[in-house]
Amino acid sequence: MSNRVLDISLTVNGERLQTRVDARKTLVDFLREDLALTGSHIGCEHGVCGACTVRVNGEIVRGCLMLAVQCDGGSVETIEGLSDSGEVADLQAAFEQRNALQCGYCTPGMLATAQDLLKRGDVPSRDEIREHLSGNYCRCTGYHAIVDAVEAVAHARAGAKK
Amino acid sequence: MKPAPFAYAKVRTLKEAVALLAKHKDDARLLAGGQSLIATLNMRLSAPELLIDINGIKGLDGIAKKGKFVEIGALARHAQVEHSDIVARHAPLIALAMPHIGHPAIRNRGTFGGSIAFADPAAELPACLLALGGEIDIAGPKGKRKVKADAFFKGLFETALRPQEMVTAIRVPAADKNTRVGFAELARRHGDYAIVGLAASARAGGKGLVDVRLAFFGVGATPVRAKNAEAALASSNIDTAVAALDLAPHDDVQATARVKKHLAGVLLRRVAEQLMEPRP
C-alpha cells in the first residue's frame, strides 16, 4: 500500500499516460524530466515565485508544491497544452505585442494565472489584475506591460461577448 | 532542492489515516494541501519516512451551516472557503481573511484544516478561530474529541493535537445581526505572512460592544488574545485599549518587537472602527 515508487495514470494536456514515478518527485519535475514538457519552469521550489504554475483538474496550482503521485487519476494542463489548444492565444498575442515578456521564464506561469483571472468573465481593474498576479515574480518587465496586456485582453473578450 | 526519499500512501478513509499514523508515529506526516509541507520537504527541513495523502477522504471538505454554527471540513480548500456564500453570509470574519492567504494558486490547494493544524504564528486562520471562539474536531487512535480554540494553540507550531491525531472539522458560531467583525493585517507584499495582524469579533450590546475577542497574529508563538485591550474596547475606549495592549512580541527578520507592538496598536484602531460598524 505504501511505496517509494508508484504507478500512476493521468492525463497531461489531453494525453493519457501510465507511468512509474518516485513518490518524492514534484509535479513540475515530473513534467520537465519525465515528459520533457519544459515549458513549466522552476524558480524557487518553495511556492513563492509562481514560475511553475500549471493547471491540475482545472485549477491553477504550484507545480513545485504538488507531488506527481498526487495527480494519479487527475488531469494536468501545462503551457504547451494551453498553447496548442488556443485557449490563451489572445493573451499570448497581447504579451508579444506589448513586450509583456522579456526573458520569458515567468511567462508560462504568468499566462496560466492571467487566464485564471480572465476565465471569470468580468473586466478586472488594474489593481485587481496586479493582485491576482501578485504571486508571480517577474524580474524583467516591472509588471506594467503585463498589466496592460491582461487589461487589453479582458476588454477585448468582454467586447467580443456583446 | 529535492526532497529526501519517502514512501507515499493514499488513504480513502479517516480510519485508514489514523491507523497509519498510529503505526508509523513520528515517521509519518499527513499530506493535505501540501503548501507548507512540500516546501519544507523541498528544503530538506523535514525528512519523514512516509507521507499519508488524505486528500481522497470523502466527506471532510464540506462547508455547511449547522444550526447556530458554521462547520468547515478540514479538507475544504482555501479557494472553496473564499468563494463560499455560506462563509460570506454566516462567517464574515473568515471571509475577510481569506484573500490575504497566499495567492490564488496556493489557495486552490491549501486547506482550512491544514492551516489550523500547522498553526503558523503569522497565519490568518488560527487567529480568526481564536477571535470567533471556534472549536476544532479531532480524530485519533483513541477516538474523536473536540477542543476549543482558546485551548488549541499551545506554542510555536504546537497545538493540542496529540501524536497520531488529525483535525477533521472546524466549527465557528454563525454570525447574526448583532455580530461585529473586523480584520486587518500588515504585510510588506500582498500575500506575504503578516508582520502583524488582527482578527476581531464582538457583539453589539447596548451602547457599546460585548464579547470582544481580539486575536493578534504575528506577535508571538501563537495567535494571542489581547484580553486587557478587549475589556477596554468593550467600554468603547479606543485609546485605553491601545494603551492596554498586552502583547510581548519578539524581534524577527521582518520587524523588531517595538515596531510590532506599535503596529498592533495601529491595527487595533483600524479594526475597532470596523467593529463599531453595523452589519451591512
Added chain:
Amino acid sequence: MKITQDSPPVLTALDRPNSYIGRSVPRPNLQRLTHGRGQYVSDVNLPRMAHVAYVRSPHAHARIVKIVTTAAKKAPGVTAVVTGAELAQVMTPWVGVLTHLKGLKSAPQAPIAVERACWQGEAVCAVVARTRAEAEDACELVNVSYEALPAVTDPETALDAKTPVIHPALGDNLCFERKLDAGAVDKAFAEADTVVEATFRFGRHTGVTTEPRAVVADWNEGEQRLTVYHGTQAPHMMQNLFAKHLGIAEHQVRVLTKDVGGSFGIKVHTYADEMATVALSKLLKRPVKFVADRIESFVTDIHARDHRIKGKIGVSKDGTITAFEIDDLTGIGPYSVYPRTSGIEANQIVNLTGGPYRCPNYRAQTRVVFQNKNVMCQYRAVGHPIAVAVTEGLVELAAAKIGIDPLELRRRNLVPDDAYPTQSAAGLKFELLSHHEALAHLDSMMNYAGLRSEQKKLRGKGIYRGIGFASFIEVTNPSAAFYGVGGARITSMDGATVKLDAQGAIIVHTGVTEQGQGAEAVVAQCVASSFGIPLGKVRVVTGDTDNTPYGGGTWASRAAGIGGEAAWQAGKALRANVVAVAASILQAKPEDLDIRNGVVIDKETGTERLPLDELARVAYFRPDTLPPGFQAELMATRHYVPRAWPFAFTNGIQASYLEVDTDTGFVKLLKHWCVEDCGTIINPQLVDEQIRGGVVQGIGAALFEHCLYDERGQLLNGNMADYLVPMAAEMPDIECGHVVSPTADSELGAKGAGEAGTAGAPGSVMNAINDALRPLGAQPLTDMPFTPDKILRALGKV
C-alpha cells in the same frame, strides 16, 4: 495602456526607405517563449548526462580538516565524489585583478575550496550522480570536518589591526582603494553658505534571476572538445576562461547560450561552481549539469551594492553647488570576482558622483575590503544606483535646507545642454547630454505643479505624499577603457555577419547575446533597415562561439549601440554586394540600384527590378549566367568598436510620487516617471520596457531588498519568503519619455538604455520619502531599504 508609439522619424544618414529604426515592432521569436517552447540551459539534456550537487560550507570561515567520502560514493546513483584537491588536477585557480585598478589585489580562488572555506555557501565537495535528487542524497553522506575560524564581517573594522587577515599573503583585508581630488574642495566648503552632510547606507542585494544559474558542460574525450551550454552574457569571454583554466586552446571550446531566464549582470561573472562543473565534465569524460537551486543562489550568485558612504555637499545662497565629497566603504566577499574584479563598483561610484552637475570641486575616496560573506561584483547599473542616490540625496537635502525647489536647484546646476563636449570633475568625458531638456520634459509629463498643489492640499488632511527626483548619467557602449586596458580578455568590439540565403532571406550572426532585453530584435531591425528587407525575413543567430563573430556579448548596455552598429554596417555592406550582383544580372549600374522591401529597385524611380529570391537563385544556382570575372559575394561581416569616447554616456531624470502611511511606516508608490536620452532609439517599446524593468529593480533596492548577515557571516534571509523582491501588487505604473541626443561615434548614433531605470529609481524614491516626511520634522532617511521600521523610527513613533 497604449502601446509605445514609434519614434517620429528623424531625417539623418539613417534615412532608409521602410526603415525599422525608431519603430516599436514586436520582437520576433517571442512565440517560442509564450508557447513554453524556449530552450533555457536548465532545459538542456544530453545523453549520459550526470548531475552535480555541491556540499557547501555552513561556516563563514573555516579550515577544512578532513573530507570523508566513502559513504557518499556508495550511495545509489552516484558517479563520483570529488574534492577541491582532486579537481585541482584538472583546473587551475584564478585571481580577479586588473591592472588599471591600481593596487587592486586578491587571492587565488579555486573551483572547489581547498584547505579553507571562506564564505558560508562556498562549495567544498562535489557529488555527481544520475539525478540531482540522488546527488543531494549523497551530499548528506559526505562527512566534512571543519575547524571554524574567526570571520571578518564588519567592513568598518575590516582594516583594524586586531581584525584577522583573511589572506595572510596579501598582508591586510584591503582589496582596492582609490582617491580623487579635483579642484579646491576645502576652500569651496569653507566658502559655502550651507554645507549638508549625510551618511548613506545601501543594503547588500542579490539579483534573483527567475531562472537560476545553470550550466551543462560536455567534454568529448574523443573529439578533445568542450561544449558548454551556459546562461552567460559573454560566451566568448567564457570560452577563453574555460580554455585557459583547463589548459586547452580556445578553439577546443564552444560556448552556447540559448534562452536565458534573466541575467542583469549576475550571469556575466565567473562562478566557482560553474567552473567546477566544467572541470568535472573533463575529469569524468561525460556531460555534467549544474542548476543552482534558489537556496544555493542566495549564497553564491554575486551580491552587490553593500556600501556605506559619507557624503557632503556645499551650496551657496543663490543655489550654486560648490563642492561634493564622498568617503565610500564597501565590504565585498573574500575574493575579488574574476575576471571583471570587485573593484569596479566602487570605482564607478568615485567616477560618477556629482556627474550631472557643473561643479569643479570634487573629492572622493573609496576602500574596498574583504569579508567572509558571499562574493560581490557588477550587477545592473553597477555603482550608478549608489552614486546617483548619494548625489541626488545631497542635492535635495541641500535644496530643502536653503529653501529652493529641488527641480529649480537642479536647473541652476545641471551642465547646460549647449556645453558639450565637456568633462566632469572626475574626468569623465561627455559627448552630448540633455539634462535640461530632459528635466523640462519630465516637469510637463508629470505635471509637477499639479502634483505639488495636490500634495499641499492632502497634507492639510494629514495625508503625506512625497515627490522625489533623481538626475543621472549612465555609462553605456564601453570602449576598451572599461576592461581591456586592465589586461582582461574581454572585448569591447562586436561583429555581425549577414548572409543572403538561397531564398532571398537574411541570416544575421551576431556577437551580442540575448537575455530578454531584445538584443536579437534590435540587431534584426538594424539589418532589415540598412539592407532593405521586411523584418519577418531576418533571422538572428546569437550565443554560439562557433557560429558568431567574436564579440563581447551583452553587458554595460552595449548590445544596441555596439552590436546594433556592427549589424547596421554589415547590412549596408551586404546591400552593396547584393546590388553589385543585381547590377551584373540586370546589366545596370550599381549606383542606380537599391534594395527596398526585399526587392532590388531602380533608385530614382522606385521601379521594382528584381526580387531577392530570384537574385539568390541566379547567384547560387546559375552563376554560369553571370559575366566572366564576376564573383557574387552574398555574405558580409563588419565589426564595430567605439573609439572616440571611452563610454557613450546617456542621461535622464526620474521622479517618484508616493504616499507614506505615517502610522504604519508603509510606503505606497503612486506613480513613477523616467525621461531618458539614449541617443537614437532603435525600438522605443523595448527601451521603455528596459526602463520599467530597471525602475522596479531600483524600487526593490529602495524599499525591499536586503541580504541580512549576522556577525558570524550567516545569511539570515536567503529564501524567497524572507528576501523581498518587488511583486506586482506594490509596483506603480511607470511612464517613460525620451529625448534624443545621438552619438557621432557611430552611424546609428544609438547609446544604451538597459540600466538607466535602475540607476535613478532608488534615489528618486528616497527623495520622495524624505519629501513626504519633511513637514513632520522627520530625520532624513538615507539607509536603504526604507522599511516601515526605519520610517517609524525617523518619525519618532518607535
